[in-house]
Amino acid sequence: MECSKAKVQIDTSTGKLTGEDVSKSTHQLKHLQGIFEDQAAYEAMNPETIVYEVEMHDKETLGTEGGLLFGTSYIYPGKVGKEYFMTKGHFHQKRNRAEYYWGIQGHGVLLFMSETGEVTAEEVLPGSLHYIQGYTAHRLVNIGEDVLAVGACWPSDAGHDYADILERGFSKKVRERNGVPFIE
Ligand code: F6R
Ligand code: ZN
Numbered sequence: 001m002e003c004s005k006a007k008v009q010i011d012t013s014t015g016k017l018t019g020e021d022v023s024k025s026t027h028q029l030k031h032l033q034g035i036f037e038d039q040a041a042y043e044a045m046n047p048e049t050i051v052y053e054v055e056m057h058d059k060e061t062l063g064t065e066g067g068l069l070f071g072t073s074y075i076y077p078g079k080v081g082k083e084y085f086m087t088k089g090h091f092h093q094k095r096n097r098a099e100y101y102w103g104i105q106g107h108g109v110l111l112f113m114s115e116t117g118e119v120t121a122e123e124v125l126p127g128s129l130h131y132i133q134g135y136t137a138h139r140l141v142n143i144g145e146d147v148l149a150v151g152a153c154w155p156s157d158a159g160h161d162y163a164d165i166l167e168r169g170f171s172k173k174v175r176e177r178n179g180v181p182f183i184e
Contacts (some may be wrong), residue, residue, distance in 0.1 A: 001056050002153060003158075004089075007019050007020040007021070007161075007169060008017070008020055008021065008022060008057050010055050010072075012104075013104075013105075014104065014105060014133075014149060015055075015072035015074070015104040015105065015149040015150070015151055016055065016065065016072065016119065017055045017056075017057055017071075017072055019057075020054065020059075020106060021041055021057055021058055021059045022055060022058075023055070023056055023058055024053060024054065024055045024056070025053065025054050025056075025062055026050055027047055027050070027051050027052045027053065027054075027087075027088070028042045028047065028049060028050050028051065029042065029045055029046070029047050029048070029049045029051055029057075029073060029080075030047035030048065031077070031104050034166055035086075035088055035155040035166075036080035036081070036083050036137060037046055037081070037083055037169075037173065038080055038081030038083060038138070040081075040098050041080050041081035042081075042088065045080065045182050049078070050076060050087075050133040051075070051076060051078070051085045051086075052054075052073060052074060052075040052076065052084070052085065052140075053074045053148070054069070054071055054072070054073045055068075055072045056071040057069070057070040057071065058067060058119060058156075059121075061079075061092050061156070062156060062157075062159070063122070063156065063157050063159065064156045064157060065155075065156075065157045066102065066155075066156075066157075067153070067156035067157070068153055068156060068157070069153070069154055069156050069158075070152070070153050071095040071151070071152045071153075072104065072149055072150070072151050072152070073087065073140060073146040073148075073149070073152060074148070074149050075087060075108065075140050075141070075144060075147070075148045075150075076105075076147055076148075077142055077144060077145050077147065078142075079176060082175040082176050082177070083173060083174065083175050084141050084142055084143050084174050084175070084176065084178075084181065085141070085142050085172065086139055086140060086141040086142065087111075087139050087140045087141075088092040088139070088162055088165060088166075089111070089137055089138060089139030089162075089165045089170060090139075090161055090162050090164075090165055091115070091127035091135075091136070091137045091161045091164055091165070092134070092154075092158040092160065092161065092180045093158065093159025093160060093161045094155075094157055094158055094159055095115075095134055095135050096134035096135060096175075097131055097134055097154065097155045097157070097158035098131065098132055098134050098154075098155075098160070099132040099152060099153065099155075100129065100130065100131060100132070100151075100152065100153050100154070101124070101129075101130040101132060101138070101140075101147075101151065101152050102127075102128065102129045102150065102151045102152075103124040103128040103129075103130075103149075103150055104126060104149040104150060104151055105126060105127050105146065105147075105148065106124075106144045106146045106147050106148035106149060107123075107124070107142075107144030107146075107148065108122075108123075108124035108133075108140055108141055108142050108143055108144065108148040108150065109122070109123060109124060109140075109141040109143055109144055109181070109183065110122045110123075110124050110138060110139070110141075110150075111137075111138065111139045111140075111170055111172065111174070111183075112132065112136050112137070112138055113136065113139075113170050113171065113172075114133050114135065114136060117171045118171075119170060119172040119183075120173050121172070121183050124140065124148065124150060128176060130169055131138075137164070137165060138168055139165075139177060141174040143174060143181040150178060153174050161165070171174075
């Protein structure tokens with residue numbers, strides 16, 4: 001029997017994905033209007049600044065029930081005012097869909113928010129594993145000096161609901177205070 005080579009590769013030290021059905025999305029400051037609290041600091045920065053990128057192995061079409069998607073998110077170091085660079089954050093459109101995240105490189109915080117707005121947080125470090133239950137919004141924040149790389153695996157029919165977060169944000173922010181990150 002022939003044994004073929006895998007069609008996709010992951011560099012386990014960086015999370016980098018290469019091969020078939022790998023795509024990448026880039027999120028610059030100009031795409032993140034309304035996400036950071038300090039509007040003046042946001043407007044003073046170069047809108048082309050890349051805040052985060054997501055590589056995805058999207059073999060399954062989005063929305064396919066029973067399938068899985070796999071990705072690596074890279075959140076770059078930086079701040080808008082006192083607030084660290086972070087992802088938009090979302091609930092899954094199908095609210096009961098869960099997800100795994102795991103830390104690959106860098107130092108971050110994963111914020112979880114329930115539908116009623118209660119926020120909890122876990123520290124993200126190389127080797128940390130995070131289970132995101134259904135009905136829970138999630139956002140990654142880079143509190144380190146280097147890129148924060150985080151792996152993820154989630155159901156292909158989960159979908160993303162960004163509207164809810166755009167409207168009400170997360171009820172806790174991760175800000176720098178006296179040189180150290182604070183969740184408040
Ligand atoms: C997928 C997932 C991650 C995020 C990525 C970017 O369900 O949680 O792949 O999509 O970290 O964050 P958002 O989607 O919030 O911009
Ligand atoms: Zn998700």
